[in-house]
Amino acid sequence: xxxxxxxxxxLGGVMVALVAGPLGCFVVWRRxxxxxxxxxxxxxxxxxxxxxxxxxxxxxxxxxxxxxALALFWLERFRWLASDTALGMLAHGSLAVGLxxxxxxxxxxxxxxxxxxxxILAIGQQDLAWIAAGALITMLTLALIWRxxxxxxxxxDLAKAEGVPVARVRLVFALLVALLIAAAMKVVGILLxxxxxxxxxxxxxxxxxxxxxxxxxxxxxxxxSVAGGLALSLWIDSPSGPSIVLSALALFVLVIAGTxxxxxxxxxxR
Amino acid sequence: MGAAAVIxxxxxxxxxxxxxxxxxxxxxxxxxxxVLSGVDMEIAAGEIVTIIGPNGSGKTTLVKALLGLIxxxxxxxxxxxxxxxxxxxxxxxxxxxxxxxxxxxMTLTAPASASAIGAALERVGVSHLRRADVASxxxxxxxxxxxxxxxxxxxxxxxxxxxxxxxDFAGEAALYALIGELRDEMGLGVLMVSHDLHVVMAATDQVxxxxxxxxxxxxxxxxxxHPEFLRLFGRQAAATLAVYRHDHDHDHDLHxxxxxxxxxxxxxxxxxHGHDHHSHRPQSGHE
Numbered sequence: 027x028x029x030x031x032x033x034x035x036x037l038g039g040v041m042v043a044l045v046a047g048p049l050g051c052f053v054v055w056r057r058x059x060x061x062x063x064x065x066x067x068x069x070x071x072x073x074x075x076x077x078x079x080x081x082x083x084x085x086x087x088x089x090x091x092x093x094x095a096l097a098l099f100w101l102e103r104f105r106w107l108a109s110d111t112a113l114g115m116l117a118h119g120s121l122a123v124g125l126x127x128x129x130x131x132x133x134x135x136x137x138x139x140x141x142x143x144x145x146i147l148a149i150g151q152q153d154l155a156w157i158a159a160g161a162l163i164t165m166l167t168l169a170l171i172w173r174x175x176x177x178x179x180x181x182x183d184l185a186k187a188e189g190v191p192v193a194r195v196r197l198v199f200a201l202l203v204a205l206l207i208a209a210a211m212k213v214v215g216i217l218l219x220x221x222x223x224x225x226x227x228x229x230x231x232x233x234x235x236x237x238x239x240x241x242x243x244x245x246x247x248x249x250x251s252v253a254g255g256l257a258l259s260l261w262i263d264s265p266s267g268p269s270i271v272l273s274a275l276a277l278f279v280l281v282i283a284g285t286x287x288x289x290x291x292x293x294x295x296r
Numbered sequence: 297m298g299a300a301a302v303i304x305x306x307x308x309x310x311x312x313x314x315x316x317x318x319x320x321x322x323x324x325x326x327x328x329x330x331v332l333s334g335v336d337m338e339i340a341a342g343e344i345v346t347i348i349g350p351n352g353s354g355k356t357t358l359v360k361a362l363l364g365l366i367x368x369x370x371x372x373x374x375x376x377x378x379x380x381x382x383x384x385x386x387x388x389x390x391x392x393x394x395x396x397x398x399x400x401x402m403t404l405t406a407p408a409s410a411s412a413i414g415a416a417l418e419r420v421g422v423s424h425l426r427r428a429d430v431a432s433x434x435x436x437x438x439x440x441x442x443x444x445x446x447x448x449x450x451x452x453x454x455x456x457x458x459x460x461x462x463x464d465f466a467g468e469a470a471l472y473a474l475i476g477e478l479r480d481e482m483g484l485g486v487l488m489v490s491h492d493l494h495v496v497m498a499a500t501d502q503v504x505x506x507x508x509x510x511x512x513x514x515x516x517x518x519x520x521x522h523p524e525f526l527r528l529f530g531r532q533a534a535a536t537l538a539v540y541r542h543d544h545d546h547d548h549d550l551h552x553x554x555x556x557x558x559x560x561x562x563x564x565x566x567x568x569h570g571h572d573h574h575s576h577r578p579q580s581g582h583e
Contacts, residue, residue, distance in 0.1 A: 055394045177405045180390060187363040187383040188405040188449070234395045235429075 382446025435462015
C-alpha cells in the first residue's frame with residue numbers, strides 16, 4: 027500500500043500539516059511569520075551542504091536551520107540591528123550562499139525546483155520515515171511545552187514571574203519550527219513552508235474561541251489543504267507545492283466568507 | 297497546633313514578621329545608566345506596601361527586580377524562597393489574533409478547577425465576565441480579572457503594578473477596599489505601585505517614595521509630611537494636604553541624581569515647586 031506514490035504523498039503531507047497547524051498558531055500569535063520564512067530560506071544551504079557531504083539532505087537542513095535559529099537568537103542581543111533587518115540579512119544571505127554552494131554540486135541544479143517548491147509526489151519510503159519521525163517529535167514536544175509557551179506568548183513577564191522558564195520554551199519553540207521546516211521541505215518546498223504554517227492558522231482564528239480549538243482547527247484545515255492541493259495537482263498537472271498553498275488560500279477565503287467578513291471587522295477593539 | 301512549630305520559627309512562634317521579599321542596597325542599570333540605586337526595602341505577610349513616585353522614578357523596575365525579571369547590578373532583590381506570588385503587571389493586553397477567554401486566562405500558568413475559577417472571579421466581582429474574550433475587556437475589567445487570576449494561585453504576596461489604571465474613581469476606592477479585605481482575610485502581603493496619591497494613602501500601611509532611590513518611607517501620615525515627598529509631589533500634594541514643612545537636604549538634577557543644595561542645582565530641577573507660597577529655612581547662596 028505504501029508503495030503507491032499517491033498514498034505516500036498524502037500521508038507525508040497530512041502528517042506535516044497536522045503539526046504545522048498548532049505550530050503555525052504560535053507563529054501567528056507571536057508574529058513570527060518572517061522568522062519562519064528566514065529559517066526556511068536557510069534550508070537550501072542545508073540541502074546543498076547535505077549533498078556536498080553526502081549525508082541525507084534532511085539532516086543537512088535540520089542542522090543548518092537550527093543554526094540559523096540560534097544565530098537569530100544571538101543577533102537579537104545587538105540593539106543597533108533591527109530584528110527585521112537581521113532576519114532579512116540571514117534569509118537572503120543564507121539563500122544566496124545555498125544557491126552558490128548548490129551550483130558546485132553536480133546534478134543538484136536540475137533538482138533545485140523540487141527543493142524550493144516541493145515535490146510531494148516524489149516522497150519515498152525513507153522520506154516518509156523522516157517526516158513521520160520529525161512530525162512525531164515536534165508534536166510531542168509541543169504538547170509538553172504548550173502551557174508554558176502559551177503563557178510566555180500572552181505575557182512574558184507574568185509567565186516568568188510565575189515560574190515559567192520563558193527563555194527556554196522560546197528556544198525550544200524556535201527549534202521545533204526548524205525541525206518542521208526540515209520535514210515540510212518535500213511537501214511544499216522551502217519557499218512556501220511559511221504559508222503552510224500561517225494560512226491555516228489565520229483561517230482557524232475566525233472560527234475559534236480558545237487557543238486549543240484554534241490549534242485543532244488549524245491542523246485540520248492544513249490537512250484538508252494538502253489533500254485538496256494534491257487533487258488539484260493531479261487534476262490539472264500543476265506543481266504540487268504551489269497547489270497546496272493555493273488550496274489553503276481557497277480554504278481561508280471560504281472560512282472568511284462563511285463567517286462573514288463584515289461581522290468580523292466590528293469585534294476589533296484597540 | 298503544636299505540630300506547626302516543628303516546621304520552623306519564622307512563621308508562627310514569636311510574633312515576628314514573616315518576610316516575603318526584600319531588596320538590599322539594590323542598584324539596577326539600564327544600558328550602563330543607573331535607574332535605581334541604594335534601595336533597601338522589605339515586605340512581610342499581612343503588610344500593604346505602596347511604592348509611589350513620579351514617572352520614570354523606577355517603581356516598576358523595583359517591582360521587576362524583586363520578582364527576578366530584571367537583574368541587580370549591585371546589591372540584591374529577591375523573594376524569600378517559598379513565597380508564592382500573584383502578579384498583576386503594569387501593561388497587559390491580549391492581541392485579537394489570539395482567541396483567549398477569561399476562564400482560559402485564569403489557568404494560564406497552572407491548572408485550576410472550574411469551581412476555584414468561579415470563586416476567584418466571584419471574589420473580585422467579575423463572575424459575569426467568565427466567558428468573555430480577554431481582548432474585549434475594558435481597562436478596569438482587565439485589572440479585576442488579573443487580580444482574580446492572581447488570587448487563584450493562592451499567593452503569599454500580591455504584586456500589583458498600577459492596579460487602578462483604567463478604573464474610574466468610584467471603582468478605584470472599591471478596588472483598594474477589596475485589596476484591604478483580601479489582606480485581612482488571607483493574611484497576604486501586598487506590594488503596590490501607584491502614582492496616585494490620595495486614595496492610596498488611605499489604603500496602605502507603608503509608603504515608599506521613590507525617585508531613583510528611596511526618598512522617604514514610612515506610614516502614610518509621616519510620608520505625606522516629609523519634605524522629599526513634598527518636593528516630588530509639591531503642588532499636587534499642597535493642594536490637598538493642609539499642613540507641611542519644607543526643608544532642603546538634597547535636590548535632584550534632571551537625571552534624578554542627588555545634587556548638593558549649595559551646588560545651585562535647583563535651576564535644573566524638573567520637580568522643584570512651591571517656593572512662592574510657603575516659607576522655608578534661610579540658606580546660604582539663596583536670596
